[in-house]
Amino acid sequence: MIAITGANGNLGKATLSFLVKRTIPSNIVAIVRDAGKLGEYAGSGIHIRTADYEDQESLEKALTGVERLLQVSSSATGVRAMAQETRVVQAAVHCGVKEIAYTSTLFPSGFAHFHAAHVCQNTEELIRRSGMQYVFFRNSMYHETVPLFIGEATGRSFIRRATGV
Template identity: 35%
Template sequence: MILITGAAGNLGSAIINSLLKKVPANQLAAFVRSEQKAEQLKKLGLNIRIGDYNDIASLDNAMKGIEKVLLISGLSMERLKEHTNVVDAAKRAGVKQIVYTGVTMKDAAVSPLKVLMESHFQTENYIKASGIPYTFLRNTLYAEVIPFYIGDQALNTGIHYPAGAGRVPYVYRPDLADATAVVLTNKGHENKTYQLTGDQLYSFTDVAGMLSEVSGKHIAYTDVDPVAFEKHMKEIGVPEIGIMISTGFAAAIKQGDFEVVTADLEKLLGRKPTPVKQYLKAHYVG
């Protein structure tokens, strides 16, 4: 039995879809926060475990009969504590393997995103110290986050973002889901770390170029001043947390924090990753 945490989220849902192509639904358990979030998963035939990362009793109940745990990293600023709760529960239950979704980047300790990203690597260290066999899936940034940075009206407004010439090897979320399903359903991945990236680095100038190609319009990228960008976001009513995340990622991308390319994803998939241009065309042009 495989337990998927964060099963109702975007990545969790995609991974479940990939897993269902490989194993029967009754071999999968979904850990979700409420019955409401479980409705669709229940229809698919999955075992449902209700609870959250801070509810120790619910975690202990969720681990019953579980051989492998997919720990999809949480979004809370307290996620290190939440993750350690999951690892401790897995250890008490005698779980045989933990697969953890972290992040691929050069050095979180010196990144503008340190406060957000360092806990990924602290979680990995805690899992290693637990003695449970592990697999670390360090995911780079999703192609699906590009619209968050540049807006859905980029074909009309152009791209205005303070990321300089920084580049990212974006990946399509369903590709990550397929690779995760491979790791969860096959042997030989224990105590290994995979850096799951696309096969090419893209700057926002490159993104603008791809959007120009798929739309037939000239889309320009402007590397705006970070202070002016933050001021504009406040003026249009973006919440403080949204501003912090957007400006933090811009600074980290500009610094080159995500400029890491490996063949790990391609090897797990047995094929080339989905081209970023294909995603952009589907999102912006249809």
């Protein structure tokens, strides 16, 4: 089975739409915090499972039987994001996931001014050491996350991101 975390977000829904046209729906696992947000897929044959990046047990339950995983990076920041993404990787390893695709960022580095670069660098390293086959998508910032960073900029005239200031 193929699983997508954050399956109710823009990337998650686009991925579901793509997969539904190319595989049997019963091969797809859509992982969300709130199953009600994927109502349009109810009865489609897709397995809709609930999990939260804050809850290791829920992640392990959601990833049971999954062979391939699209891990959409956390929208949290800092230490919280690092802990969340670590839980996803640990759950994937625990459940025997064979392949993982991770939505990283441009230039993941512990030296970047962009905090998500530190998180992505850590997550990529965990995945590399996990024994799973992997792909890293090095995307820039998603437009729907911009409001999450506005509070960060209070008192400054800039917002640091992977693409620069």
